[in-house]
Amino acid sequence: MLIDIALIILAALLGNLVFSRIGVPGILGRVLAGIILGPSALDVIDPEVLVLLEEFKTVALIVILIRAGLGISRETLNRIGGPAIRMGFIPAVLEGGMVAAVAYFLLDLTVFEAGMLGFIVAAVSPAVVVPQMLEFR
Numbered sequence: 256m257l258i259d260i261a262l263i264i265l266a267a268l269l270g271n272l273v274f275s276r277i278g279v280p281g282i283l284g285r286v287l288a289g290i291i292l293g294p295s296a297l298d299v300i301d302p303e304v305l306v307l308l309e310e311f312k313t314v315a316l317i318v319i320l321i322r323a324g325l326g327i328s329r330e331t332l333n334r335i336g337g338p339a340i341r342m343g344f345i346p347a348v349l350e351g352g353m354v355a356a357v358a359y360f361l362l363d364l365t366v367f368e369a370g371m372l373g374f375i376v377a378a379v380s381p382a383v384v385v386p387q388m389l390e391f392r
Contacts, residue, residue, distance in 0.1 A: 350376070
């Protein structure tokens with residue numbers, strides 16, 4: 256189990272390094288490393304570790320959202336609350352809808368499967384956007 260976790264961490268760090276060097280967000284390298292090591296490609300990770308990693312994904316999303324929330328003051332949120340809600344809601348719905356439409360027509364998924372894929376991708380996109388926004392800030 257520890258060897259599998261170490262392999263995942265090393266592959267993610269290597270993917271992050273390679274993608275960062277070519278000017279692409281490093282998280283894409285980490286995601287690609289996970290896809291390659293996981294059941295979608297090489298399937299070298301023990302299924303018990305995959306069950307454990309489901310909990311880590313939830314914790315990672317919580318950390319990303321907390322990092323984003325700690326940079327916002329109440330006064331700022333009161334001042335720009337309406338536009339902030341629109342900027343959070345409208346892009347998520349449009350992104351989820353577009354990915355769902357593309358998945359429906361190109362991947363031949365059912366409407367429900369395409370919708371799930373679209374809004375999963377829309378939910379994960381803050382993992383890319385928030386670190387970049389923190390870096391720009």
